[in-house]
Amino acid sequence: MFESLGKYILLLRLSFKKPEKSSVYWKEIMREMVSVGVGSLGIISIISIFIGAATxxxxAFQLSSPLVPLSIAGKISRDSNILEFSPTISALVLAGRVGSNFASQIGTMRVTEQIDALEIMGVNAPGYLISPKIIASITMIPLLVIISIALGITGGYIACVVTGSISPADYLMGVNDGFDPLTIKVALVKAFVFGFLIASICSYQGFYTSGxxxxxxxxxxxxxxxxxxxILFADLIITSLML
Structure with missing residues (x-):
């Protein structure tokens, strides 16, 4: 375990050494940002809308008591989407979509000796292959989480219109009631950390592939x-520290 941790830390240090040619790295970062951000937008949108609606x-079903105002459903749905559903579920989905792509891409380059060829040519392979992925992930995943939050709340509104379980006016009243900006900060911190974990861990697994x-x-x-x-462990730690 400690050997793997040492290799992981060393790989991160090599990934962020000064690049040989910044323009080449910049092109890789832009390409990875499009892949992570635009490529994941569809699945994140669908998941966010349906989770917001279902939540x-x-x-509303749990708040069937006449003593509880229905507007509280909007507040609970809003805070649940911001604090947990949008950052955490989005990260778990992106680990499957983006992380597996990172690991398989780098792993294929390792087993076909393309990484060895880069190192022979004097290229810092971890920096060229891994740092653009990490930078793209920590940049685009927070943006995807913000979009997910907005779509989750929108999905809740659509559910109110379609099912009539809560009137849209009550829902919007709850969404606007007692909003705390700290919840957005917590969500963005989670998204940043989750993006780093996905990119670095999956890249590490791919880089040390053999066979x-x-x-x-x-x-x-x-x-x-x-x-x-x-991601789940970091979710617990961040929630405990910030809330």
Whole structure:
């Protein structure tokens, strides 16, 4: 375990050494940002809308007592989306979509000796392959989380209109009631940390792949599993420290 941690830290240090040619790295960062951000927008949008709608309906069902104002459902749905559903579930989905892509891409380059060729040419392989992925992830995943929050709240409103479990006016009243900006800060901190964990862990698994196609698949699977575990652990720590 300690050996793996040492290799992980060393790989991160090598990834952020001064680049040989900044323009090449900048092109890689832009390409990865498009892949992570634009490529993930569709699945994040669909998940956010449906989770927001389902959460609102379930909260309305639980608040069937006439003593509880229905507007509280909007507040609970809003805070649940901001604090937990949007950052954490989005990160778990992105670990599967983005993380597996990172691990398999780098792992394939390792087993086909492309990384060895880069190192022979004097290129800092970790910096060229991993740092753009980390920078793109910590930049784009917070943006995706913000979009997810907005779509989750919108999904709750759509559920109110379609099902009639809560009137849209009551829902909007709850959404606007007692908003605390700290919840947005917590969500963005989570998104930043989750993005770093996904990119670094999956890249690490891919970089130290050995063997052939079977091992590349195993590295991608391990990267996703380890990323999800650390995301849940980091979620608990950040929530405990900031709330």
């Amino acid at each position: 609102t309906i379930q909260v 052939g196609a079977l091992e590349v698949g195993q590295s991608a699977t391990q990267g996703v599993v380890f990323s999800c575990v650390w």
